[in-house]
Amino acid sequence: MTKFCIFCGKPTNKKNKEHVIPKWLIKLTGNTKRNIQLGMVVGEGKIGNMTFAFNQFQFPSCTKCNSDHAYLESDATKVVVALLGSKPIETKQVSILLNWLDKVRIGLWLGYLYLNKNCFGIDPSFYIADRVWKSDRMVAIYRVDGDTDGINFSGVQTPTFQHQPSCFMLRINHLYFFNMSDSFLFSARLGFPYKVSRSTNTITMAKGAGFAKYPLIRKSLISPAIDFYQPIIPEGLLVTCRSLYDQDYVHKHSFDWARGIGAIFGQISGKIIQHKDPIDTGGLSNQGFQKNSKDYWKLLSQVYEFQNHLADRYDPGEIGDATKRSDFKKTRKHNKAINNLLIHKLMKKQVSCALKYKFLGA
Numbered sequence: 001m002t003k004f005c006i007f008c009g010k011p012t013n014k015k016n017k018e019h020v021i022p023k024w025l026i027k028l029t030g031n032t033k034r035n036i037q038l039g040m041v042v043g044e045g046k047i048g049n050m051t052f053a054f055n056q057f058q059f060p061s062c063t064k065c066n067s068d069h070a071y072l073e074s075d076a077t078k079v080v081v082a083l084l085g086s087k088p089i090e091t092k093q094v095s096i097l098l099n100w101l102d103k104v105r106i107g108l109w110l111g112y113l114y115l116n117k118n119c120f121g122i123d124p125s126f127y128i129a130d131r132v133w134k135s136d137r138m139v140a141i142y143r144v145d146g147d148t149d150g151i152n153f154s155g156v157q158t159p160t161f162q163h164q165p166s167c168f169m170l171r172i173n174h175l176y177f178f179n180m181s182d183s184f185l186f187s188a189r190l191g192f193p194y195k196v197s198r199s200t201n202t203i204t205m206a207k208g209a210g211f212a213k214y215p216l217i218r219k220s221l222i223s224p225a226i227d228f229y230q231p232i233i234p235e236g237l238l239v240t241c242r243s244l245y246d247q248d249y250v251h252k253h254s255f256d257w258a259r260g261i262g263a264i265f266g267q268i269s270g271k272i273i274q275h276k277d278p279i280d281t282g283g284l285s286n287q288g289f290q291k292n293s294k295d296y297w298k299l300l301s302q303v304y305e306f307q308n309h310l311a312d313r314y315d316p317g318e319i320g321d322a323t324k325r326s327d328f329k330k331t332r333k334h335n336k337a338i339n340n341l342l343i344h345k346l347m348k349k350q351v352s353c354a355l356k357y358k359f360l361g362a
């Protein structure tokens with residue numbers, strides 16, 4: 001497999017590498033010399049469980065790309081530390097957290113592509129730099145009590161995620177960050193302009209209602225301690241569909257309208273609210289789910305359920321070629337069946353389940 005930079009995708013022979021799980025996070029969650037278990041990894045015609053020294057879990061990057069994104073790590077550290085201590089944060093820090101989760105999610109996707117020797121034959125059409133701050137995104141934060149400090153990430157090794165890296169969960173000590181990002185994920189329910197349909201060269205848009213509807217995502221989510229939703233206007237649409245977006249409602253509910261960045265929303269007691277500074281995160285100090293309780297297993301299953309939900313959002317009718325359309329449908333059906341099996345096993349509390357998929361980490 002040709003080496004490419006995980007930020008920009010350009011071929012790189014440089015020795016420079018990016019830690020997908022940054023050093024500050026490894027330090028914050030335990031011994032820096034510990035190993036990370038990566039679960040089932042396919043490579044060189046073999047399938048096996050792979051263990052890495054945590055500080056070796058790194059992938060190629062250009063020197064410039066690496067230094068261009070360094071600021072995000074130092075900013076994200078402050079937000080994560082504040083959340084772990086249930087301290088107030090600002091709305092701009094939520095944007096940073098969501099950017100950082102975009103980076104980690106896509107970094108893990110490309111990292112697994114490397115480790116699996118790209119066994120699914122995926123031709124990445126985007127890299128970290130193309131996917132940070134590009135689509136509607138959300139994070140729901142849960143507290144789980146009764147576990148030791150550590151990092152885990154779930155959902156990243158499934159074929160569904162390998163084909164559509166839009167949903168994963170990251171544990172940092174007692175907090176679980178359930179993260180999703182997809183085009184127009186909740187723009188319609190938020191009252192923003194949204195996509196009606198898309199064909200090869202045309203996108204049909206609608207104006208949007210101009211008011212928000214609860215819940216922002218129709219498929220119900222386990223109630224978190226706190227959640228954040230941020231709409232992002234897809235690149236180019238502020239030019240091609242300017243009149244749709246140039247309306248009071250969108251201006252009022254944007255963080256930076258000219259750059260297509262929406263404000264930060266949340267859901268409290270059945271209502272949609274727009275978060276204002278400072279954001280009280282005191283709810284994170286309340287008692288959470290107990291590890292190994294029924295709710296805990298439900299939480300782990302939720303990632304696989306929403307990966308299937310996001311896979312279903314894609315309309316195969318957008319694929320012009322009939323053979324490719326049929327292949328897409330078959331692959332999606334197969335991938336969803338694997339997720340359903342994982343959900344079934346998790347709900348039976350069989351963590352080390354069939355196919356050796358499991359909640360990964362150290």
Ligand SMILES: [Zn+2]
Binds near residue numbers: 006007008009010062
């Ligand atoms: Zn690069």
